[in-house]
Amino acid sequence: MLDTKADPMYKFMDEERSNPAPSSASDVRPAGKPLISMENIWKTYQMGVEQLHALRDVSFKVEKGEYLAIIGPSGSGKSTLMNLIGCLDSPSKGDYWINGNLVSEMTDDELARIRNKEIGFVFQTFNLLARATALHNVELPLIYAGMRAGERHDKAQAALASVELGDRVGHKPNELSGGQRQRVAIARALVNHPSILLADEPTGALDTKTSHEIMELFEKLHEEGNTIILVTHEHDIAERAHRVITIRDGRIESDKKTK
Numbered sequence: 001m002l003d004t005k006a007d008p009m010y011k012f013m014d015e016e017r018s019n020p021a022p023s024s025a026s027d028v029r030p031a032g033k034p035l036i037s038m039e040n041i042w043k044t045y046q047m048g049v050e051q052l053h054a055l056r057d058v059s060f061k062v063e064k065g066e067y068l069a070i071i072g073p074s075g076s077g078k079s080t081l082m083n084l085i086g087c088l089d090s091p092s093k094g095d096y097w098i099n100g101n102l103v104s105e106m107t108d109d110e111l112a113r114i115r116n117k118e119i120g121f122v123f124q125t126f127n128l129l130a131r132a133t134a135l136h137n138v139e140l141p142l143i144y145a146g147m148r149a150g151e152r153h154d155k156a157q158a159a160l161a162s163v164e165l166g167d168r169v170g171h172k173p174n175e176l177s178g179g180q181r182q183r184v185a186i187a188r189a190l191v192n193h194p195s196i197l198l199a200d201e202p203t204g205a206l207d208t209k210t211s212h213e214i215m216e217l218f219e220k221l222h223e224e225g226n227t228i229i230l231v232t233h234e235h236d237i238a239e240r241a242h243r244v245i246t247i248r249d250g251r252i253e254s255d256k257k258t259k
Contacts, residue, residue: 033100035195035227036062036085041094041104043080043250054080055091056250062229064195067222069230069238072247079200081247082231086119086198087111099195116145120189122199126181128173128188134160135169138188145192159187163217179210186217190226197221197228203237215240 043055055077062068072078083089084096087103090111096104098118103111128137135156142152160166163183173181182202189197199218203211215237222228222242230241238244242259245252 033097034061035064035066035099036060037095037097038084039095039097041084041091041096043077043084043089044092053250055084058094058247058250058252060245060252060255062196062227064227065222065225067218067228067230067242069232069241069244070247071232071235071238071244072253073233076247077250078231078233078247080250082198082200082229085196085229086121087115116141116192118195120192120194120197122182122185122189122197122202124201124204126173126185126205128181128184130173133170133172134165134176134184134187137173137184138191140188141192155191156187159191160184162190162221163187177210178206179213182206182210182214183217186214186221190221195227197226199228199230201232202230203232203234211237 038061039059041055041058042053045052045054058077058081070078070081080089084091087098087106088111090096090106091104094104095102098114101114101118103114106114129140135153138156138159139152142155147155157166157169160169160183163186165180165183165187168176168180168184171180173184176184182205186197186202189199202218203214206214218228218230219240228241230238232238239258243255243257246254
């Protein structure tokens, strides 16, 4: 049996992830609204007697099917923004809606369930279980969702085939190249059919050729209808997206379409 609880990627998951997050009528928007809506978002940290404003009055919307990159220098607030988008943290002020749910008012347990339902994470360092096969790594979100073994096996195989790794299902991470490991991570992120694929520096650990191949894969996934949000500090990677938001000093400096 896989020791999934030992992996740091899943430190924010709880045992009730298969249940829908509770909500009241006031916390659910009507259909037809943007997939993501951030309205006057602030994130403030108390540093002794001083306050550090990591995000300052940030507002933007993301429609279903968009391919967005968020870029900014170190300390700009882009990582803080990514954590809020991914429901890993909550804003100090402002409203964050995702797929009709007001997540900025949710408890930690509610956020955990929303993450499993709405967000597929792709990390720079892959975060794969070293002793598990590619297939078992991709199955992990389905195990937490309580899916039966046969069904999750089929879904994980299909996800690996979608990233062109159908012939590597039995390989462990140390038997795969860096690019293949990232493809396994992308398949794991997609296996639950999340509303958003959220990628944090997905090419940061890859060489130039492999980075290009991974970005081609993201373009293919976008063409298939996936909503992708890419967080990066590399301008050439950000320009592969169809829209780029630039963050500086906790504020949106620019928001422009590139394609």
